[in-house]
Amino acid sequence: MLELTGLRRTFGDVVALDDVTFTVPEGEIVGFVGPNGAGKTTAMRIALGVLTPDAGIVRWRGGPVDARVRRRFGYMPEERGLYPKMRVLDQLVYLARLHGVGRSAARNRAKATLEVLGVSARQHDRVEALSLGNQQRVQLAAALVHEPDLLVLDEPFSGLDPVGVDVLSGVLRRQAANHGVPVVFSSHQLDLVERLCDSVTLIDDGRIVAQGTIEELRAKRERRLFLVQVRGSGDGWHGSIPGVELTETTPQGDVLELADGVDEQRVLDLARASGDVVRFGPVHPTLAELFREVVGA
Amino acid sequence: MSTEPALDTTPTDRGAWRLVAARDFSVRLRDKGFVISTAITLSVLSVFILISAFGGDDDGPVVFRVGLVGADATSLEQPLEQAAADRGAELEVRIFDDEAEAEAALTREDVEAMLGSDRTITGLTAVPEPITQIVREAVVRARIRAGMDEAGASSAQIDELLDPPAIEVRTIEPQDPKREENAGIAFIAVLLAYGQLFGYGVWVATGVIEEKASRVVEILLSAIRPRQLLAGKIAGIGLLGIVQLAFIATFAIVLSLATGTLRLPGTAIGVALVVLAWFVMGFGFYAGLFAVSGSLVSRTEELQNAMVPINLIIFVSFFISIGALESPDSTLSVAASILPFSSALAMPVRIAMGSATVPQIVASIVLLVAGTAALVPLSARLYAGAVLKTGARVKLRDAWRSASATEA
Numbered sequence: 015m016l017e018l019t020g021l022r023r024t025f026g027d028v029v030a031l032d033d034v035t036f037t038v039p040e041g042e043i044v045g046f047v048g049p050n051g052a053g054k055t056t057a058m059r060i061a062l063g064v065l066t067p068d069a070g071i072v073r074w075r076g077g078p079v080d081a082r083v084r085r086r087f088g089y090m091p092e093e094r095g096l097y098p099k100m101r102v103l104d105q106l107v108y109l110a111r112l113h114g115v116g117r118s119a120a121r122n123r124a125k126a127t128l129e130v131l132g133v134s135a136r137q138h139d140r141v142e143a144l145s146l147g148n149q150q151r152v153q154l155a156a157a158l159v160h161e162p163d164l165l166v167l168d169e170p171f172s173g174l175d176p177v178g179v180d181v182l183s184g185v186l187r188r189q190a191a192n193h194g195v196p197v198v199f200s201s202h203q204l205d206l207v208e209r210l211c212d213s214v215t216l217i218d219d220g221r222i223v224a225q226g227t228i229e230e231l232r233a234k235r236e237r238r239l240f241l242v243q244v245r246g247s248g249d250g251w252h253g254s255i256p257g258v259e260l261t262e263t264t265p266q267g268d269v270l271e272l273a274d275g276v277d278e279q280r281v282l283d284l285a286r287a288s289g290d291v292v293r294f295g296p297v298h299p300t301l302a303e304l305f306r307e308v309v310g311a
Numbered sequence: 312m313s314t315e316p317a318l319d320t321t322p323t324d325r326g327a328w329r330l331v332a333a334r335d336f337s338v339r340l341r342d343k344g345f346v347i348s349t350a351i352t353l354s355v356l357s358v359f360i361l362i363s364a365f366g367g368d369d370d371g372p373v374v375f376r377v378g379l380v381g382a383d384a385t386s387l388e389q390p391l392e393q394a395a396a397d398r399g400a401e402l403e404v405r406i407f408d409d410e411a412e413a414e415a416a417l418t419r420e421d422v423e424a425m426l427g428s429d430r431t432i433t434g435l436t437a438v439p440e441p442i443t444q445i446v447r448e449a450v451v452r453a454r455i456r457a458g459m460d461e462a463g464a465s466s467a468q469i470d471e472l473l474d475p476p477a478i479e480v481r482t483i484e485p486q487d488p489k490r491e492e493n494a495g496i497a498f499i500a501v502l503l504a505y506g507q508l509f510g511y512g513v514w515v516a517t518g519v520i521e522e523k524a525s526r527v528v529e530i531l532l533s534a535i536r537p538r539q540l541l542a543g544k545i546a547g548i549g550l551l552g553i554v555q556l557a558f559i560a561t562f563a564i565v566l567s568l569a570t571g572t573l574r575l576p577g578t579a580i581g582v583a584l585v586v587l588a589w590f591v592m593g594f595g596f597y598a599g600l601f602a603v604s605g606s607l608v609s610r611t612e613e614l615q616n617a618m619v620p621i622n623l624i625i626f627v628s629f630f631i632s633i634g635a636l637e638s639p640d641s642t643l644s645v646a647a648s649i650l651p652f653s654s655a656l657a658m659p660v661r662i663a664m665g666s667a668t669v670p671q672i673v674a675s676i677v678l679l680v681a682g683t684a685a686l687v688p689l690s691a692r693l694y695a696g697a698v699l700k701t702g703a704r705v706k707l708r709d710a711w712r713s714a715s716a717t718e719a
Binding site: 025059062063064065081084085087089091093094095096097098100108109111112113156 | 327330331334338521522525526527528529530531532533534535536699701713
């Protein structure tokens, strides 16, 4: 389990992180979500030891993170980077060696990782000769090649085609489920995060603003929205109900917001009284909607 | 390395810099630029050595061809050859029937000068000075011989009188006879050392920028510490510099010996070793600074500006060292050979010229090593603070602040 506790980091006058605390449990995939400039990259760099925090600590399996522990982490930075003129396989072997893997094991693992990510045909090419999508796969291979104990991936899905997204999703699921590796990744593709992650941490302006499974986040939501479609009624059937407000009209029906204390069963009764109720149910907001709500965009 | 088990190990933290060094060494060894620059250095040196071996002012006999005209021409032939031989030159005499024939030979450049019956010397565009002197001496000798012969002296007596006794040359403060050759060796040495120090320093800086510009540095720093990356890079590139320098020096010495340019192999080998030793120390001193200047900028184009202060220091040191070839004992030369900023270039020159004293050499080494020891943690911290900041040029103060000691 990776624990970040009370992290604070400033760059000059800018507070990049302010009391950031969250955990990534063993075998779980945690989505790290927040608007641009919220502090995701800074938090990840601190977790990897690339940056030091002004305050707060990072703990791994209950102990401090030293150089030896850190070498067992796998990292994919937001700013992708490999040696452009170095051959793919050489590059991965070198990186594996830097992470402490022995010489011949490094070679085997580099080949195996390229195989899994579907780029083994390009292993003898220079990185600069690869398409961006393939470079992205090699970049991911660089994070995986030493079979890390923890995966920290900054925007791993950006720039991948749908096939690449599927490959990467599969890899992350296997890492978490089969190897028990905690995975934390940031992404703006919230549908992906929703599909893939066991829990989500939302950061805004250097602070953690929400945290938990998607269900928990939904449950914590203050707004109660219902999608209602009533055939044969006038538009204004709900206009006179106290505590009910129309927030949106969609082809599937009207989205009504119920104030606290308004019984949805009573609203349903009134709807039935005004016509045939085709649809009546709570609206589960997508992560994207939760995100917009939480960060106030 | 060979003892390392094949399966997963957790090598000690200390080994990481060696992996970095090995990569930086081997990548650059195969670099086209390296191969080309080595080839250029070797060819320039070869040309230099071959010119010294077979070119102009060597001590072999010089042949002058002089045309003689007139009845008594043959009587001058022997005195002319004698006078030339006394000067270590060789004279070839051609006899012409008349002046027109001789002048024709002169324009065909068959002869360098002609001596007419009226004792005038004619050249095509000019008369080489040695010929004038040889002819004058020969004429005087011929007249003496004729006069003495008339007075009844035997030809043996005349020969003895005309053969001057050997004159011994003595000096009160003799100059080291090897000094000139030493200066030549020292000049080549300081030229090589300067090129090596500067070239490999720039290589460290560009190596840092490459990693920064390609952003691979962030991945590297998630695996190893900045100081390991820095140390590995400097060690790998420095080792290549040493290997190249040793290779070039060996090549130059062997070629010089083979062509006879060099008569003092001991001195040359000694100077080569001194240059190598001071290159190692000087590179240690400067490489950290080069790395810092590389880490401050994000693009190679900006590097020139960032390196200006270091370039200036090395350049000035180079000029002082060239000056030390002329006056190795001047205050400036002595100071430059002891101060760590310039000693890597100036001290080898003074050692080669035989003017450095043991205390000066010791002081030079101590200061250079101490200076390096002081600079390394400083450079490592600045490097660590700057190398992840892409975009605008990083100010030294910001680099210093943003890196805490633990990050390096």
